[in-house]
Amino acid sequence: MLFLVLGRGKTGSLVADVAHERGHGVRVVGEEENRNAAALTGPFLAGFDAVIDFTTPESVVSNMRACLANGAHMVVGTTGWYQHLDDMRSLAARRGAGFLYGTGFSIGVQATLRVAKELAKAAPHYRFTITETHHTDKKDAPSGTALSLRQALQAANPSLQVEIVSKREGDVAGLHVIEAVSENDRIELKLEAFSRRGFADGAVRAAEWIVGKTGVWEFSTIASEL
Numbered sequence: 001m002l003f004l005v006l007g008r009g010k011t012g013s014l015v016a017d018v019a020h021e022r023g024h025g026v027r028v029v030g031e032e033e034n035r036n037a038a039a040l041t042g043p044f045l046a047g048f049d050a051v052i053d054f055t056t057p058e059s060v061v062s063n064m065r066a067c068l069a070n071g072a073h074m075v076v077g078t079t080g081w082y083q084h085l086d087d088m089r090s091l092a093a094r095r096g097a098g099f100l101y102g103t104g105f106s107i108g109v110q111a112t113l114r115v116a117k118e119l120a121k122a123a124p125h126y127r128f129t130i131t132e133t134h135h136t137d138k139k140d141a142p143s144g145t146a147l148s149l150r151q152a153l154q155a156a157n158p159s160l161q162v163e164i165v166s167k168r169e170g171d172v173a174g175l176h177v178i179e180a181v182s183e184n185d186r187i188e189l190k191l192e193a194f195s196r197r198g199f200a201d202g203a204v205r206a207a208e209w210i211v212g213k214t215g216v217w218e219f220s221t222i223a224s225e226l
């Protein structure tokens with residue numbers, strides 16, 4: 001398959017490496033060549049099986065508009081743009097695009113989401129806090145994964161109040177800690193990404209999955225199929 005990767009940053013460049021390793025052709029486009037989605041014309045996009053976006057909360061919105069309006073197959077790993085989610089979902093549906101988005105593409109994040117739901121049911125009267133720590137260049141806070149974890153906890157137990165604390169330190173690839181505290185004890189669920197490799201692997205598998213499909217999916221709903 002031939003993939004277009006948007007973003008030459010920490011994650012985008014690793015996604016390109018993983019795609020190569022899995023036998024795909026890859027073209028990477030960075031900010032310089034694609035300001036305001038200038039590179040993403042219909043004829044250019046028609047040459048790719050799928051587009052994978054790891055850019056910024058600002059750039060990803062123009063990228064999604066261009067790709068989805070052209071009916072492309074697109075995987076969006078970029079976080080911090082979810083106020084536009086309804087618009088993007090309806091654009092994708094109107095134009096017959098294939099649109100897959102999500103916050104944490106690793107197996108670790110997906111497993112933690114499942115365990116978090118069980119914890120929310122098993123400890124309904126505990127006070128919950130999510131602490132997320134990431135590198136100092138991260139543009140969005142809270143992390144997309146922290147928001148997904150809170151959503152998972154509250155889906156399992158709608159009465160839970162969940163505080164999110166964001167920390168920015170060094171080059172941390174991703175640390176999420178869920179704490180549940182009662183008067184008697186404290187439960188901790190900790191997910192530490194050793195590198196961005198798990199995210200890149202999930203993104204490439206998601207791109208392989210979406211080729212030829214029309215519709216809109218949140219990553220967690222299809223992760224078990226990858």
Ligand SMILES: NC(=O)C1=CN([C@@H]2O[C@H](COP(=O)(O)OP(=O)(O)OC[C@H]3O[C@@H](n4cnc5c(N)ncnc54)[C@H](OP(=O)(O)O)[C@@H]3O)[C@@H](O)[C@H]2O)C=CC1
Pocket residue numbers: 006007008009010011012029030031032034035036037054055056057059076077078079080102103104105106137140196199
């Ligand atoms: N869903 C998941 O599993 C994960 C999500 N993320 C998310 O992915 C995003 C990127 O993270 P990260 O790689 O750390 O960020 P970086 O800052 O390292 O990379 C972002 C890159 O985006 C590029 N860029 C900016 N505007 C455009 C544009 N218009 N077209 C093409 N490229 C553009 C820049 O490229 P250039 O260098 O050419 O200027 C920059 O290098 C963040 O939102 C992060 O939260 C990160 C990891 C996992």
Ligand SMILES: O=C(O)C1=N[C@H](C(=O)O)C[C@H](O)C1
Pocket residue numbers: 079103104134135138142143144145146173174175
């Ligand atoms: O910006 C990052 O680095 C990461 N962002 C994603 C998020 O916001 O959830 C996933 C991962 O934690 C790394």
